[in-house]
Amino acid sequence: MAGRAAVPEVIWARPERTGRGPRPAYTRADIATAAVKVADEGGLDAVSMRHVAAELGCGTMSLYNYVPRKEDLYELMVDAVGGEHELWEPSGDWRADMRRVAQQTRVLMHRHPWMTRLMSPVYGFSPNALRYLEHCLACLDPLDARYGMKMQLVGMLNGCVTSYVATELAAAERTRSLPWSAEEESAVRVAYLGGVLAGGAYPRMAAAFTETSGPIDLDGAFESMLERMLDAFAQRG
Amino acid sequence: MAGRAAVPEVIWARPERTGRGPRPAYTRADIATAAVKVADEGGLDAVSMRHVAAELGCGTMSLYNYVPRKEDLYELMVDAVGGEHELWEPSGDWRADMRRVAQQTRVLMHRHPWMTRLMSPVYGFSPNALRYLEHCLACLDPLDARYGMKMQLVGMLNGCVTSYVATELAAAERTRSLPWSAEEESAVRVAYLGGVLAGGAYPRMAAAFTETSGPIDLDGAFESMLERMLDAFAQRG
């Protein structure tokens, strides 16, 4: 019975403290906080083992005592942000509760814009993910359906919110990080898109673009998306 | 009027050939194909400027003549995969057509598993994205709604499909890349999750897990998600 293969355990299954040897200087929460701070201030690309260790005040390689791979650091970060969800006593109106959950998720993702890039393997059952999911299920108690279906609802909601916010943030980033004025950028885009669309190969896209002139109501579009989604589950219960 | 700032143009707005100087040795399509091949064979992490250049058969820095930043290389890859969508004459049944579109997207993402990680800034209006969107809108002609709403439908569908496939692939990856047997892994997970859930803090999660024993019908769940989504738009048209 050789010693287990080196790495691939889920980090949440590994105990934070084993009882032997010196006391660890930091908790997992400390590390997550430091990593989140680095990401908030410098973007996800600033999250390197060196930077996080420096933020924490320890040597680079010491981090590896807590976090076997960088990927696990990401997992800690996602869990930490998940912990920012403020939960409440379910109201009895599952639509209202789920709307509130989704709105809160959107707010969290705006607060931590790097989150959309870490959402690929959604819900690895970290502690805060469990807490969050349990709360969602509690909110959905009034809905007469199997748990499988409720999980599906939560999954779809999260998928849509994530992709919505990702688009939202990408658009914001594009206009913010620009060395030229917004008008000039807009002109460039119009020149390109307009040029392509004027070709006549994509008449419906052209119509879609002329349909909505002026700034888009992002909040309204989000609400609308939400209602659609909730409709889908209200209908067939 | 100083020369424009260095980089941040959208790559699709930059002409592939300017007319001056020697003929480029490769086309954008060549580069996209090479990068996709590297990603398919070695995963997204294998996509480095060096590897792609080697696959292409040129020096590393020559790539930068075609692709100003690595991010643009990703954009080329996403566009190339978008080109794999096989389009058809709309049938007149928008639900059937959109179902087919979504199923095709899922197939593409299984063929190129790295795609789910590149979908954050969905649809930067690359050529094949335009082609794809125009096709979706054509399929939605029978649906009596504004283009804004149809775009919303396409966006939500893509968001859900992406997040669904991402979860699907993450689960598959987890069981595949394992040094231990699937049973042993399962045992570890059960030990962790079971341990947490047995605590009684998450009764609904525990119930959800006991509800569905045995393997999950991934195709069925996908279809189910799709129908939900289409229902939502059929309802309020």
Next chain:
DNA sequence: GCCCACTACGTACGGTGTACGTAACTAGGA
């Protein structure tokens, strides 16, 4: 009290994106 697992951390290696400089080439204007 001893042992050994554990923490801490410096060094080092192979890899990354890309700024910069140089040489060859070719289309447009004289």
Next chain:
DNA sequence: TCCTAGTTACGTACACCGTACGTAGTGGGC
């Protein structure tokens, strides 16, 4: 027609990355 300026091609170099490995010190279990 030739010149020149913009482009392609690509090697070198730099700062930074994840992390394997070795060493030293610490403190709980036998």
